[in-house]
Structures are given as C-alpha cells and as structure tokens.
Amino acid sequence: MSNTHPTLFLGNKNYSSWSLRPWLCLRWAGIAFEETVISLAQEGYGKGEIKDVLAVSPNGRVPALHVGDTVIWDSLAIAEWAAEREPSLWPADLLVRAQARSATCEMHSGFMDLRDQLPMNVQRRCNASGLREGTQRDIKRVLALWDKLCEAHASEDPWLFGQRSIADAFYAPVATRFRTYGIDVTGPGASYTDTIFSDDAFLEWESTPIDERFDFIDQAFA
Ligand SMILES: N[C@@H](CCC(=O)N[C@@H](CS)C(=O)NCC(=O)O)C(=O)O
CATH class of the missing domain: 3.40.30.10 (Glutaredoxin)
Structure with missing residues (x-):
C-alpha cells in the first residue's frame, strides 16, 4: 500500500x-x-x-x-x-449542477426527524410503525424529490440528475433506511432505489461484514 x-x-x-x-x-x-x-x-x-x-x-x-x-x-x-x-461528480450543466447542489444541501442540512427516527442500519430489515409526524413529512418530501428529479431526467441515465452525481451519494443512505424499515417506495423512486442498490460501489460497501453491533440502533422498532 x-x-x-x-x-x-x-x-x-x-x-x-x-x-x-x-x-x-x-x-x-x-x-x-x-x-x-x-x-x-x-x-x-x-x-x-x-x-x-x-x-x-x-x-x-x-x-x-x-x-x-x-x-x-x-x-x-x-x-x-x-x-x-473529478468534475463529473457534478452535472456538467450550470443550472442542473445548481439543482444537484440544492438537493445535496437539503439532505446535508435537513431531514432531522427521518435521520433521528430511522438511523442507517444497512443490513437490517424490519417494519417500522408509529412514525412521528415529522418523520412522515420527511419521507414524503424525499419521495417527492426523487420522483420529480427522476421524471425530469427520465431520458438520461437512471440517477437523480441523469448521470451519477454527489446528490446520489447523499441520498444512498436514505434509500437503505427505507429498505431497512419497510417504507413503501413506489413509482420512479422505486426504480431509483434499485439503481442505487445495484451500483458496484454500493454493493462493495454493503457486503462489508458488520464489525460491531449497536444495540440501541438495532432495537429501534424491534
Ligand atoms: N455534518 C457531518 C456529520 C458527521 C457525523 O455526525 N458523523 C457521525 C458518524 S455518522 C459521528 O462522527 N459521530 C460521532 C459523535 O457524534 O461523537 C458530516 O457531514 O460529515
């Protein structure tokens, strides 16, 4: 090395x-x-x-x-x-790039309820119930954002802004949360999450054995 x-x-x-x-x-x-x-x-x-x-x-x-x-x-x-x-991590077009940054920043600075109530737990599968109003609002907003962007770029590659970008990296953990907690994803959002879950780099990360258990996260909704 x-x-x-x-x-x-x-x-x-x-x-x-x-x-x-x-x-x-x-x-x-x-x-x-x-x-x-x-x-x-x-x-x-x-x-x-x-x-x-x-x-x-x-x-x-x-x-x-x-x-x-x-x-x-x-x-x-x-x-x-x-x-x-590697500038291709952002869309080439100035205005599309600005939108990709908006979506990325929205994730980076927001969705507090979703982040708090549905912590990332890549390999776990369960069904969450009793979601807080704020969590439900966050989920709705993420799904609307995915649908709108996937539809707008439907004629390009299957990522949020056509080509794979930093925005996709920022929403990838959210896709795993929806899968972990059994949150229903339909329409363009569903094929978008499939795109993430079949990405080579994502699969490499996902295949890493769990090195340590975090009981307080594993027991949410148990
Ligand atoms: N806004 C930071 C958040 C980083 C963050 O909160 N990391 C967590 C792990 S996912 C951490 O290091 N937590 C340790 C602690 O809170 O003491 C970023 O985007 O990198």
Missing part, C-alpha cells in the same frame, strides 16, 4: 451514513484512497468526544479525509474535494 494515497477515516460501515456518502464519491471518482474504520461504539459518542476520532478529525466526527498533512472533515467538503479532481 502506498503512503501517498489519501486516507479516509470512517465510522462503522453498517451504521455510519455520513461515512458512506464521501466513500461512494471517492469510489465513483476513481480516486485511490486508503480507509480506516474507527469504532463509534466508544465513550464520547454523540458529543464529538471519542478519543480515537478526535485524533484524526478536529470536530471529533467522521468522515475525515487526510490528504498529506491536510485534514478535510465533513462529508460534503470531502465530496467537493473529490469533485474538484
């Missing part, structure tokens, strides 16, 4: 949605990188105070990418770094 490659520090692959996003972007961009998974089941979790994480990331959160001596933290900043090296 070469030491000249960047290193991506990640959380546990079954659970860390923010880690999955830039990992997909780096794979899709064809950028060589090393990866190191840090257990998030440690003292300080939820407060940005896990010692092993603080040793590699200034805000105590993963993902963080080390490029030489430089640390890039936050999933979107890593994705943007990758796009500067």
